[in-house]
Amino acid sequence: xxxxxxxxxxxIELADDGARIVLTWxxxxxxxxxxxxxxxxxxxxxxxxxxxxxxxxxxxxxxxDLRARHYSRVGRYAIQFSWSDGHSxxxxxxxxxxxxxxxxxx
Ligand SMILES: [Zn+2]
Numbered sequence: 001x002x003x004x005x006x007x008x009x010x011x012i013e014l015a016d017d018g019a020r021i022v023l024t025w026x027x028x029x030x031x032x033x034x035x036x037x038x039x040x041x042x043x044x045x046x047x048x049x050x051x052x053x054x055x056x057x058x059x060x061x062x063x064x065d066l067r068a069r070h071y072s073r074v075g076r077y078a079i080q081f082s083w084s085d086g087h088s089x090x091x092x093x094x095x096x097x098x099x100x101x102x103x104x105x106x
Contacts, residue, residue, distance in 0.1 A: 006095045008076055018067035018084070023097060033097060035068045039083050042090035 009023040021033045040059040042048070047057035063085055070082040074091055082088040 006077065006093075007098060008094055009079075009097075012071055012073075012079060014068050014071065018069060021068055021071075021081075025098065031097065035081075035083070036062060036064065036066050038068075038081065038092060039066050039085070039087065039090075042087065044087075044089040044091065046087075046089055 007025045007027075009025050011022075011024040013022040013024075014020075015022045015032075019035050021035060021038065023031045023033070025031065040057070040062050042057060048055055065084075067084040068081045069084055072080050074080050077095070078091045078093045079097070080088065080091050
């Protein structure tokens with residue numbers, strides 16, 4: 001099965017002082033993502049056991065007022081965020097952010 005080409009967001013905005021991440025995709029679709037939800041679901045090797053897929057991060061330990069401070073694009077496939085709790089090793093593929101849009105819509 002051929003993978004569909006994953007869109008690359010045209011703009012990445014840190015809204016509400018970084019509490020929300022707003023992505024604008026080609027064609028004008030906009031998705032919103034909670035910084036707290038993204039941080040709690042951090043896929044990096046510190047937060048998720050690479051061998052078992054078990055989450056090592058206790059989501060309850062993520063500060064509820066967590067913000068995204070900075071972001072950088074990783075190639076043409078992902079975004080990396082620097083969070084206000086000092087964590088920054090998670091890489092969030094565009095594919096995941098794009099597919100997860102429905103559950104972030106209000
Ligand atoms: Zn992490």
